[in-house]
Amino acid sequence: MEHFLLQLFIFLAASAIAVPVAKKLGLGSVLGYLIAGIIIGPFCLSLIDNAEEVMHFTEFGVVMMLFLVGLELKPSLLWQMRTPILGMGGAQVMLSSLVIGGTAFLFLPWQQATAIGLILSLSSTAIVLQTLREKGLMDTSAGRSIFSVLLFQDLAVIPMLAILPLLATAAMHADSHHNAVLFDISALPQYLQVIVTLCAILLIFFLGKFVSRPVFRAIAATRVREIFVAAALALVVGISLLMTVVGLSPALGTFLAGVVLADNEYRHELEGDLEPFKGLLLGIFFISIGASLNFTLIGNQIALIAGITAGLMVFKWLVLFITGTIFRVAKNDRPLFSIALAQGGEFAFVLFQYCKSNGVMDAHTVEPLISAVAISMFLTPLMFLVHEKFMSQTPEDDTEKREADPIDHQGQKVILAGFGRLGTDLGRFLISAGIKPVIIDHDPVNVEVLRRFGFEVYYGDITRLDLLEAAGASEAELLIITIGDSDRAGKLVQLAGKHYPELKIAAVAADRSGAYALMDLGVSTIRRETFGTALTLGQDALKLLGFDPYDAYRMMRIFRKNDEGTMPELYKILREDEEKYISQYQQHNADLENLMTLDMNADMEHLDKAWTAENPEI
Amino acid sequence: MNKILINFAHPARARSQMNNALRKSVEDLEGITVNDLYAQYPDFLIDVKREQGLCEDHDVIIFQHPFYWYSTPAIMKEWLDLVLEHGWAYGSQGKALEGKLFFQAITGGGDDSTYRKDGYNAFTIGELTSPYRATANLCRMTWLPPFTVLGIHRGLPAEMIEAHAKDYRRAVTALRDGTLDIEKVFEYRYLNSDLNTIIRSS
Ligand SMILES: Cc1cc2nc3c(=O)[nH]c(=O)nc-3n(C[C@H](O)[C@H](O)[C@H](O)COP(=O)(O)O)c2cc1C
Numbered sequence: 001m002e003h004f005l006l007q008l009f010i011f012l013a014a015s016a017i018a019v020p021v022a023k024k025l026g027l028g029s030v031l032g033y034l035i036a037g038i039i040i041g042p043f044c045l046s047l048i049d050n051a052e053e054v055m056h057f058t059e060f061g062v063v064m065m066l067f068l069v070g071l072e073l074k075p076s077l078l079w080q081m082r083t084p085i086l087g088m089g090g091a092q093v094m095l096s097s098l099v100i101g102g103t104a105f106l107f108l109p110w111q112q113a114t115a116i117g118l119i120l121s122l123s124s125t126a127i128v129l130q131t132l133r134e135k136g137l138m139d140t141s142a143g144r145s146i147f148s149v150l151l152f153q154d155l156a157v158i159p160m161l162a163i164l165p166l167l168a169t170a171a172m173h174a175d176s177h178h179n180a181v182l183f184d185i186s187a188l189p190q191y192l193q194v195i196v197t198l199c200a201i202l203l204i205f206f207l208g209k210f211v212s213r214p215v216f217r218a219i220a221a222t223r224v225r226e227i228f229v230a231a232a233l234a235l236v237v238g239i240s241l242l243m244t245v246v247g248l249s250p251a252l253g254t255f256l257a258g259v260v261l262a263d264n265e266y267r268h269e270l271e272g273d274l275e276p277f278k279g280l281l282l283g284i285f286f287i288s289i290g291a292s293l294n295f296t297l298i299g300n301q302i303a304l305i306a307g308i309t310a311g312l313m314v315f316k317w318l319v320l321f322i323t324g325t326i327f328r329v330a331k332n333d334r335p336l337f338s339i340a341l342a343q344g345g346e347f348a349f350v351l352f353q354y355c356k357s358n359g360v361m362d363a364h365t366v367e368p369l370i371s372a373v374a375i376s377m378f379l380t381p382l383m384f385l386v387h388e389k390f391m392s393q394t395p396e397d398d399t400e401k402r403e404a405d406p407i408d409h410q411g412q413k414v415i416l417a418g419f420g421r422l423g424t425d426l427g428r429f430l431i432s433a434g435i436k437p438v439i440i441d442h443d444p445v446n447v448e449v450l451r452r453f454g455f456e457v458y459y460g461d462i463t464r465l466d467l468l469e470a471a472g473a474s475e476a477e478l479l480i481i482t483i484g485d486s487d488r489a490g491k492l493v494q495l496a497g498k499h500y501p502e503l504k505i506a507a508v509a510a511d512r513s514g515a516y517a518l519m520d521l522g523v524s525t526i527r528r529e530t531f532g533t534a535l536t537l538g539q540d541a542l543k544l545l546g547f548d549p550y551d552a553y554r555m556m557r558i559f560r561k562n563d564e565g566t567m568p569e570l571y572k573i574l575r576e577d578e579e580k581y582i583s584q585y586q587q588h589n590a591d592l593e594n595l596m597t598l599d600m601n602a603d604m605e606h607l608d609k610a611w612t613a614e615n616p617e618i
Numbered sequence: 619m620n621k622i623l624i625n626f627a628h629p630a631r632a633r634s635q636m637n638n639a640l641r642k643s644v645e646d647l648e649g650i651t652v653n654d655l656y657a658q659y660p661d662f663l664i665d666v667k668r669e670q671g672l673c674e675d676h677d678v679i680i681f682q683h684p685f686y687w688y689s690t691p692a693i694m695k696e697w698l699d700l701v702l703e704h705g706w707a708y709g710s711q712g713k714a715l716e717g718k719l720f721f722q723a724i725t726g727g728g729d730d731s732t733y734r735k736d737g738y739n740a741f742t743i744g745e746l747t748s749p750y751r752a753t754a755n756l757c758r759m760t761w762l763p764p765f766t767v768l769g770i771h772r773g774l775p776a777e778m779i780e781a782h783a784k785d786y787r788r789a790v791t792a793l794r795d796g797t798l799d800i801e802k803v804f805e806y807r808y809l810n811s812d813l814n815t816i817i818r819s820s
Binding site: 547548549550551552553554604605607608609610611612 | 661726729739
């Protein structure tokens with residue numbers, strides 16, 4: 001126990017020191033973790049043992065990340081991205097496999113060359129996505145192209161897992177299969193294995209579509225937050241286990257589960273709850289990659305490993321550049337696109353291991369390759385930095401030539417907090433104006449009802465920072481607050497202002513004093529909840545009383561404009577001198593009355609005569 | 619019997635004298651539709667389909683409005699901009715208004731003598747309303763000289779207002795019943811210059 005705590009402490013302390021330092025130096029968190037790993041690893045301070053084991057454990061961070069990525073990808077969005085995913089991704093994997101495999105074939109038998117080609121065509125989802133997120137590039141056209149390729153690679157792992165054992169050159173070891181804790185599927189006859197696998201996938205669909213909702217609702221109703229966290233973790237861990245048992249990639253299984261749950265109302269709550277775990281696991285994962293760099297091996301075979309690394313990165317870069325050109329990635333985006341994916345990925349560790357145990361390659365062949373992959377991963381954040389430096393120096397000369405990107409506006413730019421009576425109409429309005437807000441409400445019953453009407457509403461407490469983040473606050477342009485409870489609304493305004501100073505805010509206030517309270521917090525776009533209705537009803541009343549409809553309309557507009565116009569002034573007076581406020585308020589009402597009847601008393605006779613020469617005196 | 623549409627545009631009816639009187643004199647006539655644009659669209663959001671439907675249903679289209687800045691109140695411009703769609707009102711396919719009669723019923727503050735080349739307002743009503751004549755022409759409508767009431771001001775005696783209202787009713791009724799001599803109208807500057815000669819007794 002003590003030992004475990006000590007190890008945990010070293011990992012956590014290392015990240016707590018290394019990441020802020022790395023960020024200060026502009027290196028990004030991934031590089032910080034990797035360097036921390038090298039420093040505490042066996043070849044430097046030698047503070048930790050079992051980096052490999054830790055790496056295996058924390059690989060779970062990648063699984064979680066893919067679950068979270070899946071959550072953000074609705075089946076429909078996935079469908080819209082089919083061309084970049086299948087086309088660009090497919091081309092990248094195929095071409096890279098060919099080029100790398102072809103080169104390897106000069107030195108190794110074709111089976112091994114094929115395996116190497118396939119495995120090295122994959123890039124590092126963990127490092128690339130993390131870096132893109134951190135740099136805020138996820139929602140750019142380049143970010144999307146990169147993500148599409150990564151997604152295809154993750155999909156490509158499944159057939160690879162099936163193909164690799166067929167490439168075996170040595171006899172398979174008897175105990176090669178994982179030691180199943182629950183039960184060993186490989187003991188079953190072939191056809192049953194397939195059936196079990198299919199059932200497992202169907203089970204994920206079934207659970208995601210039909211079971212998750214009532215379960216989450218019941219848990220949300222308890223309002224005990226950690227139970228929700230526990231359930232979310234149990235979900236991801238459970239799916240990973242299931243996938244491992246049936247021999248599929250846990251990352252892909254959870255990705256699938258994520259996609260199934262993507263339009264679930266608890267999606268943002270899940271995101272918020274899992275995010276810190278994912279972040280921590282991934283961090284430790286990166287540390288363990290750093291720590292597992294075998295400098296003895298690298299030292300002994302420096303030329304070989306350097307050659308493999310260089311070849312790997314250059315070939316992948318080339319293939320990516322060609323792919324980018326073929327699929328018309330915008331010219332400005334191409335350098336980033338090619339650099340971002342020119343490395344080996346964490347799947348390579350797993351797959352090389354898998355090859356070893358399936359008798360495709362021996363340890364002697366595999367080890368330099370694994371080192372090269374690790375080094376290429378280490379170099380990636382550096383490449384991003386170089387790219388940034390380089391790009392910021394070249395002036396943007398061909399901005400006009402940039403082709404329109406069809407999926408650039410996919411990102412949901414508006415968060416609608418609160419979806420009660422007012423939010424519902426507002427949401428309907430925005431949706432019909434072609435804006436799809438991310439809608440968050442805190443009442444499970446309300447969420448369920450609105451969902452049945454076809455609204456895309458999510459459950460969650462938006463005044464929590466993690467949920468605000470999960471709802472996309474860092475990329476969103478506008479936060480609309482229609483929460484009735486003014487304390488919670490105020491809390492949200494402060495939270496958003498503190499963490500997302502760029503985020504624009506529009507808010508509803510219950511009444512005049514609610515509006516003043518929001519003005520205290522610096523919100524400038526405020527609507528009073530019942531003001532609009534009151535005036536429209538007033539307009540109706542005037543019409544029913546026989547006012548000309550156009551007059552009624554204009555009076556409503558005049559009143560509205562002036563009342564809203566004097567708000568800032570009255571607010572200032574209220575905050576300075578409360579006594580004066582009441583008299584000012586009355587004065588303001590009297591002014592309005594004058595203004596509204598002004599038109600009625602115009603001197604019409606003289607006006608009409610002004611167009612006639614006989615009355616030049618007017 | 620011709621069906622008559624009166625598109626009525628006055629932004630301040632509560633203060634209107636003449637236009638209210640004119641309107642009142644024809645409102646109860648059979649076959650007449652009064653379409654109050656400001657009341658219908660206080661926010662200027664004109665329902666194009668509805669307006670086009672109304673035009674299609676009628677044979678004579680009158681725009682009745684006070685003369686504002688030698689032109690029309692704003693909503694009438696909006697109406698023309700939106701309702702007269704290409705392919706409906708004009709263009710090779712736009713024949714919805716073909717053959718319909720079109721004229722304005724105008725009330726103005728300046729009197730007739732001011733609307734001359736050497737008068738106070740320097741231009742004739744015919745010149746000032748020429749954009750509408752051109753519009754009618756493009757839309758294949760038969761333009762008629764405007765029904766014009768000039769020199770109006772608050773102090774006008776009630777009998778005079780009444781007389782103008784009567785004339786308006788007479789003219790509209792004659793158009794409805796087809797007793798107005800369309801050829802002869804063009805001999806005068808205004809539709810109501812001499813109603814007795816252009817209306818045939820049926
Ligand atoms: C904004 C405005 C502009 C006017 N422009 C003119 C004008 O250009 N020529 C003119 O003769 N009378 C002009 N007048 C006078 C109106 O034509 C006159 O008030 C109206 O015809 C009276 O009719 P009513 O009693 O129905 O309002 C104008 C009046 C207003 C209010």
